[in-house]
Amino acid sequence: MRPFEGRRILLGVTGGIASYKSAWLARLLSQEGAMVDVVMTKSATEFIAPLTFEALTGRPVHTALIAQGHALDHIKLAKAADAIVVAPATADFCARAAHGRADDLLAAILLATEAPVLICPAMNDRMWAHPQTRLNSKHLREIGYGVLDPEVGALAAGEGSGEGRMPEPETIVAHVARMLDDASFKGRHVVVTAGPTRELVDPVRVLSNRSSGRMGVALASAAWRRGANVTLIAGPLEIAPPVGATLVRVETTEEMSIAVQRAAANADVLVMAAAPADFRAAEMATAKIKKGSSAPTIELTPTPDILRESAAHMRAGAVRVGFALETNNGVANARHKLESKSLDMIVLNDALEPDAGVGVETNRVTIISRDGSAEEIPLMLKREIADIILDRIAAHLE
Ligand code: CTP
Numbered sequence: 229m230r231p232f233e234g235r236r237i238l239l240g241v242t243g244g245i246a247s248y249k250s251a252w253l254a255r256l257l258s259q260e261g262a263m264v265d266v267v268m269t270k271s272a273t274e275f276i277a278p279l280t281f282e283a284l285t286g287r288p289v290h291t292a293l294i295a296q297g298h299a300l301d302h303i304k305l306a307k308a309a310d311a312i313v314v315a316p317a318t319a320d321f322c323a324r325a326a327h328g329r330a331d332d333l334l335a336a337i338l339l340a341t342e343a344p345v346l347i348c349p350a351m352n353d354r355m356w357a358h359p360q361t362r363l364n365s366k367h368l369r370e371i372g373y374g375v376l377d378p379e380v381g382a383l384a385a386g387e388g389s390g391e392g393r394m395p396e397p398e399t400i401v402a403h404v405a406r407m408l409d410d411a412s413f414k415g416r417h418v419v420v421t422a423g424p425t426r427e428l429v430d431p432v433r434v435l436s437n438r439s440s441g442r443m444g445v446a447l448a449s450a451a452w453r454r455g456a457n458v459t460l461i462a463g464p465l466e467i468a469p470p471v472g473a474t475l476v477r478v479e480t481t482e483e484m485s486i487a488v489q490r491a492a493a494n495a496d497v498l499v500m501a502a503a504p505a506d507f508r509a510a511e512m513a514t515a516k517i518k519k520g521s522s523a524p525t526i527e528l529t530p531t532p533d534i535l536r537e538s539a540a541h542m543r544a545g546a547v548r549v550g551f552a553l554e555t556n557n558g559v560a561n562a563r564h565k566l567e568s569k570s571l572d573m574i575v576l577n578d579a580l581e582p583d584a585g586v587g588v589e590t591n592r593v594t595i596i597s598r599d600g601s602a603e604e605i606p607l608m609l610k611r612e613i614a615d616i617i618l619d620r621i622a623a624h625l626e
Pocket residue numbers: 481500501502503504505506531532533534535536549550551552553554565
């Protein structure tokens with residue numbers, strides 16, 4: 229199921245240059261299943277045409293507090309929304325919202341709604357830095373609205389770079405999803421590992437594997453959406469890191485091991501979705517190994533087993549989850565790993581199955597628990613599997 233299926237999101241657009249990005253935001257929300265009602269301030273319509281949003285959402289766009297024959301639009305729209313996001317929110321809109329003004333449709337809706345509200349300020353960096361703007365955004369937070377600080381980056385033409393850019397639409401969508409979630413992991417610290425590790429053989433060559441990091445990233449973003457504090461410890465990823473998680477980048481298995489020990493000490497959950505390299509060169513060559521006449525022999529030595537060692541660093545009652553990537557005797561091998569690494573749960577995937585395992589968007593897994601149960605999950609998107617795994621972890625936490 230798409231994350232916003234059956235949800236009604238009210239997208240408020242105010243008159244800033246970042247409103248061109250709001251078109252993409254409206255599209256993303258619609259693609260994820262939301263019914264999107266766009267409400268624009270008058271100045272927003274000077275930056276971008278209402279027709280653009282109408283075409284993207286397939287719904288009428290609202291611009292006036294008192295439209296012909298629709299005097300109560302603000303009440304109806306405010307009531308119908310499951311969540312409200314204002315992106316971009318200009319300095320002027322932040323000031324008006326902070327003071328409870330109701331002088332246009334969008335400001336009036338904020339007063340009339342009981343839905344959660346996310347404000348995404350975007351403006352010139354000096355305007356954002358102004359003490360009055362800061363007071364307004366502090367005030368908006370005190371009222372109970374979420375306020376997503378603008379990011380540092382290129383501003384409108386001629387203004388160089390500074391703190392004032394609207395976050396990317398994908399980031400805003402992730403925040404709206406977290407705001408709508410029932411927050412079953414609120415107050416929990418979840419540590420997830422993702423991707424491969426890389427062991428240098430010589431200054432230019434590495435030992436690694438084909439893991440892309442997709443499963444770990446899907447788990448980290450789903451845990452964050454469900455309200456957890458998430459630490460993602462990742463080797464080189466093929467995809468963008470998730471929104472919200474604290475990201476710790478590592479290269480080798482040894483580095484991943486140190487990072488996990490540090491983070492797992494106060495964690496409620498550890499999910500080792502990474503594929504750490506099991507071996508490294510016993511000695512790394514300090515110069516590039518030349519081809520010569522015969523192939524070189526590289527002596528290997530094992531790296532630490534992070535998951536096995538983590539038991540000693542974690543609190544009693546913490547849930548430890550492993551993955552098993554197998555080519556044959558999957559269930560038996562996975563059960564053996566679950567026992568030998570004293571895990572609560574292991575997620576088995578078949579390395580030889582097409583459309584599942586490393587490097588693809590989908591996976592087909594079997595979830596094996598300490599109580600002996602083995603649950604076969606049909607082929608589905610990794611982000612859907614992440615939610616099923618987190619449901620099972622939540623049951624263990626209880
Ligand atoms: N793992 C780990 N540290 C390693 C290797 C693996 O913590 N050095 C973790 C993986 O993240 C995974 C689990 O252990 O959660 C099982 O990994 P897998 O590669 O399937 O098994 P191994 O224990 O490495 O055994 P083998 O390679 O012989 O199948």
